[in-house]
Amino acid sequence: MIPINTALCSFGMSGYVFHAPFIEVHPAFNLYGVWERTKNNAQAKYPNIKTFRSLEEMLADQNIELVVVNTPSVTHYDFTKQVINSGKNVVVEKPFTATVKQAEELIQLAKEKNVTLSVYHNRRYDSDFKTVKKVLDEGWLGNIVEAEIHYDRYDPGLSYKVHKEIPTAAVGSIYDLxxxxxxxxxxxxxxxxxxxxxxxTFRPNSKVGDYFDVKLFYSxxxxxxxxxxxxxxxxxxNILHGTKGSxxxxxxDIQEAELQAGKIPGSKDWGAEPDKEKGLLHTEKEGKIIREHIPTLNGDYMEYYEGIYQALRNNGSVxxxxxxxxxxxxVIEAALLSNKEKKVIQL
Incomplete structure (x- = not known):
C-alpha cells in the first residue's frame, strides 16, 4: 500500500491534538510535513517530519498528496484555494469558509482540478453525539418534537489564541462552536x-460574539x-423530546482531554466515557414504560481519517x-442576518 503523504498547515493545538496523532497512527498515512514559519515543534515530536517555512514551499513538494488546512479560520478560503490549485487533496478545518459564496467556489474548483475536498467536522465522532444518533435511528423517541443541543463553558477571559478575538471574517463563537x-x-x-x-457579546473587552441562541424551524x-x-x-x-419519550x-466526550494528555489514539478504552455520564432514556416500548441510563458509544475521531483513506484509496465517499x-x-449566514434584522430567515 502506498502511504498517503500528508502535510499540516500549522502545528498549534489543532495540528498537535486533533490531526497529527491520528495521521501518525493510521497505517495508511505518513505524517510527511508541516508548515512552521520559525519554530520546529513538529520535528521535536516527530523527528522524521519535514518542516516547510512557507505554504508555497510546501505545495511545491510533489511527494505530498494530502494537505490539512488547520490555520485560523480567516485563512481557510485563501489557503484551501492555493492547495486545490496545486493539485493536492485537502482537508479543511471547520468552519469551512466565512461565506457560502466562498464555499461554492472551492467546491467547484475542487471538481475542476479533480481533487478530493473534505471539511473536518470531528464532533460527528464524539461519544455523546454518536449515542444520540443511535437512540434516534433506533426510534426510541418516536417523532421528534424538540431537540436542544448545547456547547457551553465557563471561560469569561479572552482566548490566548489572538486570532480568535480579532473581529474578522469567520470569527466568533457562532463560527467556532x-x-x-x-x-x-x-x-x-x-x-x-x-x-x-x-x-x-458578554465578556468584558471582547470584540467578537461569544453567545448564541439559534432556533432551527422544521415542519x-x-x-x-x-x-x-x-x-x-x-x-x-443534548436534550431530546419525542412523541414516545425523552x-x-x-x-x-473525553477525546480532547485524552489527546492533550498525550494518550495515543486507538489505545485501550479509547474514547470511553465514565459510567456516570450515561444518558437517561425515558420512553415506552410495547406498552411498557422504560426509564434507564443506557451505555454510551465510544468516541473515535479516527473514523474521520479512516473515511479519508477510503475516499483516496478505495473510491469511497469522503x-x-x-x-x-x-x-x-x-445556516450561520442566516443566523447572522436574523440577528441583524431581528426576524426569522427563510432558507
Missing amino acids: GSHLIDQALMLFGMPKAVYGDLD SHRVILKSSYYVREALPG FIKSKA PVTGTEGMNVIR
Missing part, C-alpha cells in the same frame, strides 16, 4: 426551513442550539463533503 452544533443538527435532521438567531419540530461562555453549571448537552445526555460544510455556513 456553532459550526459543531449546526453540523450535528444537520446530520440528525437535515436542513431546516427557517432560522432565527440571537447573538451577543414537524424545532431544534435549539445554544452556547455561552458564562455557564459555570452546565445543562445537559433522552437526556451530557456533553462528555466523511464530510464540501456541500455539507457549506450547509453549515448557510
